[in-house]
Amino acid sequence: MDPANLLFVGAKNSVSALDRTNGNFVWTTQLQRSALGTEFVNLHVDGRQVFAHTGGELYCLEISTGRILWTNPLKGLGFGIATLTTTDAKTSLTAAQAQLIASQHDSVTTSAAAVAAT
Secondary structure, three states: OOHHHEEEEEEOOEEEEEEOOOOOEEEEEEOOOOOOOOOOOEEEEOOOEEEEEEOOEEEEEEOOOOOEEEEEOOOOOOOOOOOOOOOOOOOOOOHHHHHHHHHHHHHHHHHHHHHHHO
16 A cells, blocks of 8 residues: 555554555554553654654564564663654654644743733
8 A cells, every 4th residue: 555545543552554545454563561551642744754762662564564674772861752754754743743832832831821920
């Protein structure tokens, strides 16, 4: 299937590709469960591969099959949410980035309201 016709979903320590015309699963790849119990999966798709980060580990998946091509435990970088990108990536916000921007906006709005009230 043409990768342009796929929608990628990261959830519950897995990555799935869905046919964007009908929502059917094309493939699902289970990733290693984190010792911390987190199931959040951050994704980046560059048109050639799917990169997934969960529980402190980075995965590279084949875009058409979901086969794991390689993994990197990212030793010494911790277990938090990672931001992923490649030099040829189109600009897009991940859910984590969008949440961070929204919380920063809320903080600025709250601070501005407090200053205006004084």
